[in-house]
Amino acid sequence: MTTIREAGSSRMLHLGFALILLFLLVPLLVIIPMSFSETRYLAFPPVGFSLKWYGAFFQNPRWIGALGWSVGVAICAALVAVPAGVCAALYLRHRSGAVVNVVLGALLGAQIVPTIILALGIRLVTAPFTGSLPVVVVTLAHATLALPFVVATVLPVLNKLDVSVEKAARMCGATPVQAFRHITIPAIRPALVGAFVFSFFVSFDELMIALFTFQTIETLPVRIWGEVRQELTPVIAAATSMLIAATTAAVIVGQAHIVRASSRLADK
Amino acid sequence: MAGGGDAAGATDRRWGLENGSRHRGNALTGARILFSSIRKVYRRDVALSSFSLAIEAGEFVTLLGPSGSGKTTALNILAGFTAASGGTLGVDGKSILDLPPEKREIGMVFQGYSLFPHMTVAQNVAFPLALRRVAKSEIARRVGEALEMVRLGSFGARMPNELSGGQRQRVAFARAVVFRPRVLLMDEPLGALDLKLREAMQLEIKRYHAELGCTVIFVTHDQGEALALSDRIAVMTDGEIAQVGTPAEIYDRPDSQYVAEFVGRINVFPGQRRPGNRIEIPDLGLTAALPDTVAGAAAETVNMCVRPEDVEIVGPADASGMLACDATVEEAYFLGDTVSYSVALAAGRRITVEHQRRASTPIMPAGSRLRLGIRMSSAHYFPAV
Numbered sequence: 001m002t003t004i005r006e007a008g009s010s011r012m013l014h015l016g017f018a019l020i021l022l023f024l025l026v027p028l029l030v031i032i033p034m035s036f037s038e039t040r041y042l043a044f045p046p047v048g049f050s051l052k053w054y055g056a057f058f059q060n061p062r063w064i065g066a067l068g069w070s071v072g073v074a075i076c077a078a079l080v081a082v083p084a085g086v087c088a089a090l091y092l093r094h095r096s097g098a099v100v101n102v103v104l105g106a107l108l109g110a111q112i113v114p115t116i117i118l119a120l121g122i123r124l125v126t127a128p129f130t131g132s133l134p135v136v137v138v139t140l141a142h143a144t145l146a147l148p149f150v151v152a153t154v155l156p157v158l159n160k161l162d163v164s165v166e167k168a169a170r171m172c173g174a175t176p177v178q179a180f181r182h183i184t185i186p187a188i189r190p191a192l193v194g195a196f197v198f199s200f201f202v203s204f205d206e207l208m209i210a211l212f213t214f215q216t217i218e219t220l221p222v223r224i225w226g227e228v229r230q231e232l233t234p235v236i237a238a239a240t241s242m243l244i245a246a247t248t249a250a251v252i253v254g255q256a257h258i259v260r261a262s263s264r265l266a267d268k
Numbered sequence: 269m270a271g272g273g274d275a276a277g278a279t280d281r282r283w284g285l286e287n288g289s290r291h292r293g294n295a296l297t298g299a300r301i302l303f304s305s306i307r308k309v310y311r312r313d314v315a316l317s318s319f320s321l322a323i324e325a326g327e328f329v330t331l332l333g334p335s336g337s338g339k340t341t342a343l344n345i346l347a348g349f350t351a352a353s354g355g356t357l358g359v360d361g362k363s364i365l366d367l368p369p370e371k372r373e374i375g376m377v378f379q380g381y382s383l384f385p386h387m388t389v390a391q392n393v394a395f396p397l398a399l400r401r402v403a404k405s406e407i408a409r410r411v412g413e414a415l416e417m418v419r420l421g422s423f424g425a426r427m428p429n430e431l432s433g434g435q436r437q438r439v440a441f442a443r444a445v446v447f448r449p450r451v452l453l454m455d456e457p458l459g460a461l462d463l464k465l466r467e468a469m470q471l472e473i474k475r476y477h478a479e480l481g482c483t484v485i486f487v488t489h490d491q492g493e494a495l496a497l498s499d500r501i502a503v504m505t506d507g508e509i510a511q512v513g514t515p516a517e518i519y520d521r522p523d524s525q526y527v528a529e530f531v532g533r534i535n536v537f538p539g540q541r542r543p544g545n546r547i548e549i550p551d552l553g554l555t556a557a558l559p560d561t562v563a564g565a566a567a568e569t570v571n572m573c574v575r576p577e578d579v580e581i582v583g584p585a586d587a588s589g590m591l592a593c594d595a596t597v598e599e600a601y602f603l604g605d606t607v608s609y610s611v612a613l614a615a616g617r618r619i620t621v622e623h624q625r626r627a628s629t630p631i632m633p634a635g636s637r638l639r640l641g642i643r644m645s646s647a648h649y650f651p652a653v
Binding site: 165170171178183265 | 383400443
């Protein structure tokens, strides 16, 4: 009797999970086919098959420019977020769960505050400034958003690295700096790569702060947003599809690195 | 004649300090280490109180004690990871307390192997040499030698997580000695290995020590390991040294009941001091003469302690000159070369008797009655605390 009930509830659980997955995936499954449509407007189901909207994307300097800004800002944000996150993780290493939770909670603050409020605040502060300052501000804001991901990725791997490994390096004759550079960092390198990839895409996907802060500069999400409000051409679908593909690939690559980072230290 | 010198050195060492200076003609020898009144006080606890120990060049000294006895603190102060609160520490007469670990030129093997996970075996062993900017060809040669010594000559290209526990520990050892330190520290290096491997590694460590001639400070809580490996043992308790001596001295002539109970097993018979330097032992129902060496007339209660193997099973007649007593076997533990009997004395106390056996020796079942004899010379007396 119980086994039948358990089997039933387990089936319900699977069904529920499948529905949630479907709900999350439907927009993707709609967008990607639309990008191949031959029509001049967004059509579902797509009519015919064409790569011309991908071609249009790469021939339009506005799209390419937006892609360039997105990549540039994302790289800079990740370059800020990863070292900052590693510092935070080094501080939290081997500390009690309470301290870790408080600090991680504080870091998550930027994520919990509605981004629109954050974006509005940043806009009000940066409004009088032009030139490169907004770029710096957006980069730092994105790095802040990525910080908790970096800490959450690096900290467990760092905790898994036995301190005696670094002590052994010292006894081999390494100064603290040499031990950190030649032993600690390389030992956790896969986690750093994973953290970098995640940070990159936290920034790459972000719309609100970039939209509010930049006056003339467009990042890819800003460009998509602008396009949606003006003319709904399948170029949007093409751009979005590429964004989806890149993000998916990044998540897989990042996760693979994190798994590798842990497994290498697992059997100490 | 390097080989001959080595062999002589190894023989010297087996006899411990009594043999006087151990002269080693060939390679670099170990360094002398002198701890004087080293203290370590944490906010509320005294981890080490006035730790003084002189270690000879090339000696193998074990710090033996339970966790919290201060042995690891002493080792960390020598390694440079813990700052001493007071006292001096010299290596070959030079104070090293102000030097960071990397400047002390001391090798160290840790309990958890602590290999660098992103480097191959050869890269791990080469690391100390690379830091010292040794030439590439020289590095290759010395890494090869070190791996050869630990019998891992063909494992240079492996990654640490592809090795077994024993192999990893041998790599850690090769890495710790490849730069030819004159002092080698080992912090419970065999703790993570299983019993068989541990025994094999003990033999290996003895061999490495004989080959290298460096001074070794070995930390363990395993008294069997300490007895098997050491020239001298410092038994530690509560941040102090309870006794320093050769393994035989520690085992045969313990200074205190603590040492007697921590190293090996021992039966304790509480007794009362009586006039004329005699001791009354109610458990044995007799009064015996105390050796003159047992001083402290004020101590009313004195414990007589006897190792299980020193309690002999005797015939009814031949207990002359021994303290004799009747007993009943309660349980027999068969250990192969010995049988360990848990026996109840007539007065009720339960003690352990270890009896050497051969294939022809019968095992006495529970309930057997027997007569026990204790040679006066094998008994130890300690004031009861």
